[in-house]
Ligand code: TSX
């Protein structure tokens with residue numbers, strides 16, 4: 373039987389004969405390799421040096437202006453059977469997709485270097501980790517992958533030992549939006565991405581591998597690959613509870629992962645530990661609890677809005693050794709984006725800043741930085757066993773109806789909460805503002821198979837011997853009748869997390885309602901907040917009529933996953949609808 377290394381070499385040879393590179397470079401992940409790549413990119417203009425006094429080791433990359441975001445309409449999941457992709461994915465026949473991609477890759481690396489990037493998603497020695505190899509012709513991708521994954525010699529050794537890896541092939545191509553595709557072949561554990569240099573489309577370890585391919589592999593192997601942050605909350609007694617949380621975009625996941633406790637909590641000894649800000653892989657351990665790792669080694673975060681008031685930890689993290697993409701720069705060549713003090717002189721495209729051209733930094737501009745630089749980086753983040761998860765949190769941007777926090781009665785109710793979640797669109801998103809977009813478990817763009825099957829997989833964790841986390845839904849974005857945010861959010865969210873932990877420990881009775889368990893008025897610590905009793909009532913109210921309409925809308929949404937919708941989920945939705953009708957009838961009787 374040929375060794376894994378031979379199989380890998382054969383694949384590299386095959387790709388090289390298709391793409392015709394001038395040379396092949398096997399990445400070892402060393403510091404010297406990284407430095408040489410940076411020098412080469414500075415020389416050819418791919419990177420621009422930033423102010424090395426204020427930002428040592430920081431560089432700016434300006435992408436092609438037409439290549440600044442993920443491209444969902446060009447992202448495909450290629451299962452043998454169309455039905456397996458589900459209504460939540462674009463599907464293409466695998467043979468057709470391979471033919472289409474191989475035609476694009478034909479000769480595309482002529483005169484360029486083909487880089488072979490062995491990488492490990494998760495701590496090198498963790499049984500929860502999985503490896504991959506990305507082939508790319510982009511040195512920018514190599515540099516980013518070195519920050520975002522465990523890349524190089526150690527990963528290659530694990531691949532040799534383990535015998536399996538996800539194959540990812542990427543070329544920046546000619547950046548023609550008409551010739552750009554991100555193809556996933558879950559059954560072959562293969563990714564082919566052409567025509568984009570943007571992070572989510574090109575750093576194949578992240579969304580493509582760790583979510584789309586891994587979600588499918590996780591179902592086969594009995595674990596979960598989720599779009600969740602992981603945060604540890606240490607109380608004054610020194611106990612740490614780990615929380616995994618899923619939010620749609622623009623809800624502040626990175627901010628929650630790096631939360632700074634309010635003054636009084638800090639004084640009392642509360643601490644927050646960051647384990648991950650985007651992806652969570654978890655599976656049941658020997659004791660029946662779910663154990664989680666962050667498969668990533670860095671943060672690929674949105675820059676605009678990151679400031680000393682929203683996320684001081686992130687700002688400290690990116691003060692050195694960071695690659696910035698599509699941010700603006702100041703007169704003294706410091707990186708700049710909307711939300712920071714000071715002034716931009718050059719916008720993200722390299723033009724003199726003119727407000728008439730829109731924001732100075734691209735709204736999707738990013739920082740790529742090693743997680744080790746985060747002041748609150750958890751020592752447990754490198755633990756091979758992962759961290760035990762006490763609570764799973766779902767959330768969304770919901771200006772009305774959804775309370776600040778509610779707890780699911782049991783696991784299947786929790787799965788319904790996750791399936792029903794969504795956000796109202798903000799000005800930043802394309803399309804209409806204030807429209808509710810459902811985004812089950814925040815996985816709409818990332819679930820590599822049929823959502824109905826995915827819900828069934830979630831439900832399957834509720835079995836004998838399981839010690840499952842409690843499930844919650846939060847809404848930091850509730851507004852009053854005048855359109856003002858009711859909840860201060862940010863660090864103050866720790867007050868809500870504290871209640872969750874009290875629930876986990878059996879220290880808060882809560883109030884049972886038709887939609888779940890809510891905090892009793894005196895169970896939330898509001899010391900030092902200027903919240904009025906009326907505002908608290910609004911945040912924790914259950915509007916029966918509003919909820920009846922919501923349950924009907926959830927029912928319609930679930931219907932779209934038939935015939936694969938688990939009956940348990942349908943029953944859960946019907947039970948709550950019935951309970952609401954009963955309570956409304958009782959109230960008006
Ligand atoms: O990240 C946010 N979080 C989570 C923080 C741990 N944001 C920013 C969202 C965009 C990425 C929030 N915005 C949060 C929040 O909890 N809440 C809000 C809404 C809000 C905005 C401003 C204020 C209060 C609430 N107050 C003042 O500006 C003074």
Ligand code: MN
Pocket residue numbers: 599650
């Ligand atoms: Mn994400």
